[in-house]
Amino acid sequence: MSDEKAFLSSYRAKDYPRPSVAVDLVILTIIDAQLRVLLVKRREHPFKGQWALPGGFVRVGESAIEQGEDLDDAARRELQEETGLDPERVFLEQLYTFGKAGRDPRMRVVTVAYYALVRPDLAPFVKAGGDVSDVEWFDVSVLDKLELAFDHHDIVEMALTRIRGKLEYTNIAFDLVPATFTIPELRHVYGIVLGKPMDPGNFRRSFNRWLEEGRLEQAPGKRITTSKPAAVYRFKR
Amino acid sequence: MSDEKAFLSSYRAKDYPRPSVAVDLVILTIIDAQLRVLLVKRREHPFKGQWALPGGFVRVGESAIEQGEDLDDAARRELQEETGLDPERVFLEQLYTFGKAGRDPRMRVVTVAYYALVRPDLAPFVKAGGDVSDVEWFDVSVLDKLELAFDHHDIVEMALTRIRGKLEYTNIAFDLVPATFTIPELRHVYGIVLGKPMDPGNFRRSFNRWLEEGRLEQAPGKRITTSKPAAVYRFKR
DNA sequence: TAAATAGTGTCTATGAGACATTATGTA
DNA sequence: TACATAATGTCTCATAGACACTATTTA
Missing domain, CATH: 3.90.79.10 (Nucleoside Triphosphate Pyrophosphohydrolase)
Incomplete structure (x- = not known):
């Protein structure tokens, strides 16, 4: 041409x-x-x-x-x-x-x-x-x-x-937590962004689904707090 | 200033x-x-x-x-x-x-x-x-x-x-049908846009919810086809 | 009466919301 | 032991998918 x-x-x-x-x-x-x-x-x-x-x-x-x-x-x-x-x-x-x-x-x-x-x-x-x-x-x-x-x-x-x-x-909440995090920590992110607290039990249910789907995995160690320590997770890949 | x-x-x-x-x-x-x-x-x-x-x-x-x-x-x-x-x-x-x-x-x-x-x-x-x-x-x-x-x-x-x-x-499907339309007509729009047919019964259920919510209302008349005529609807306001 | 399509009903699986309960750590 | 909070379980309700069935029109 x-x-x-x-x-x-x-x-x-x-x-x-x-x-x-x-x-x-x-x-x-x-x-x-x-x-x-x-x-x-x-x-x-x-x-x-x-x-x-x-x-x-x-x-x-x-x-x-x-x-x-x-x-x-x-x-x-x-x-x-x-x-x-x-x-x-x-x-x-x-x-x-x-x-x-x-x-x-x-x-x-x-x-x-x-x-x-x-x-x-x-x-x-x-x-x-x-x-x-x-x-x-x-x-x-x-x-x-x-x-x-x-x-x-x-x-x-x-x-x-x-x-x-x-x-x-989507997964964008994952970009508002550190590389490793606990379930309550991620839950708080949702609560803060949406302006209302999330129910712990219901949130954990969703979280466990993400785990089964392979989007998340457990990380070694525990998060030490002033009471019961929480398991630590991270995003896969 | x-x-x-x-x-x-x-x-x-x-x-x-x-x-x-x-x-x-x-x-x-x-x-x-x-x-x-x-x-x-x-x-x-x-x-x-x-x-x-x-x-x-x-x-x-x-x-x-x-x-x-x-x-x-x-x-x-x-x-x-x-x-x-x-x-x-x-x-x-x-x-x-x-x-x-x-x-x-x-x-x-x-x-x-x-x-x-x-x-x-x-x-x-x-x-x-x-x-x-x-x-x-x-x-x-x-x-x-x-x-x-x-x-x-x-x-x-x-x-x-x-x-x-x-x-x-959202309601955007409403912008892809004429001013008045039947339930099957609107259902076809969804099927065409999404690339797969929608189930008539299930779609009608959603449609009736929109009716109850007041987003739609029945219009006078019927749509004449080669078989059973269908009721005609339109969007409210 | 047959064909076609409008319209209804039902069963089941899934997920969300509300909330009670148990488990396990620290002070 | 008291307390805090992590973690689990349960009940209910709303909705979606699959699909069987009935109703009403035309040819």
Whole structure:
């Protein structure tokens, strides 16, 4: 098809205005028995001094050959840059794309939102990085009282709705506990995310089904507590 | 905050390269007892002459004040332009955003995919429009043999996965039948979308639950067939 | 009357919710 | 021994799948 080749080589992108494209991250973990989201304090206008989701612009190449980074790669890069976390050890998935006109006062910005689940044993290692002055894990239940930049409140809201739904029919809770965990510990994760405690007996029943299905296995040792120790489990593979 | 005002008025978008942003539509309906997707034949390079999803670029304003159309509006506009369908009468929802580098050979294009469900009684009115030479409803089961432009095959695949999942816990099947319908008709929709026939008795049981919940009501008249006529229903509100 | 399909009923397996009970560790 | 909590068991109810059966229309 030299016809097409000729077309491509002669092609000049028409100069219609284009939006900026960003990725924003709803990074969640559990600390002190509370579901928390990572926010960064903005050092620049607009919304200077307000809390916002970590994120940044997608790197786009100039040419048709070199087009820049994939969206997923941009999300992983921002995660790495702004938190220092290893993207390989964090659950990361696209959430929704927010692109209303006027959502950024500077210019048209379309943002592809992702949500990430960080194991609580990794959360303490998060450190401020990139062009960020301050980073903090906020209890999601206090966000109502907090003014977030842009439409980031909506984005967090959708992320919470999403993970609550997915908790019921996927394995994502496994990304909110350490590598090994007890049944009550996993049960608490469900309770915290869903906002209501789970029945111990009924939860154990589901848990045992997962065991039989081979998604979990018992790990050596016991978890020592102030009363009866609990058996320890881990995810298979 | 005159500080912020001053910033905004002096702000000049940095001249990093930006991607083009498009919307693509997976428009589905049921014709002749088959789930079908609307494809258009491309008249221009790249992929000239191949079938593709209808779609187009999002209109973006030049200034910070006039930023152009919302993503959802762009999807509705394209739906209207390329099919002639009234967006008010079609179910339309964002699906996923595809933005791999290189997915368009001309330049970096990030496309926000939507899926639409068209009632079969409206489907025949679809007409070629916009910059499209040909429009056709394809049985989704023959798409394997068809070479689609760009990554549109992946997009259709994801749309099908999505609606099959949503069929189980939402009302979207209601957007794939005419305004009034019989129980067997709605049952066939489920069978067609899911790819396996539903048991008449069990389906009727679910249907009756929806009736009791007030999501449906009986409509006057009967559907005349070649054997026993069936009662006719419609959605409430 | 036969064919076709609308519509009903039944049996069983499964899973969720509520809750009582037992087991095993620590203080 | 008292206490805390891990772990087990039981009862009930809602729902899904498989499938037998009845009802009502047309040809």
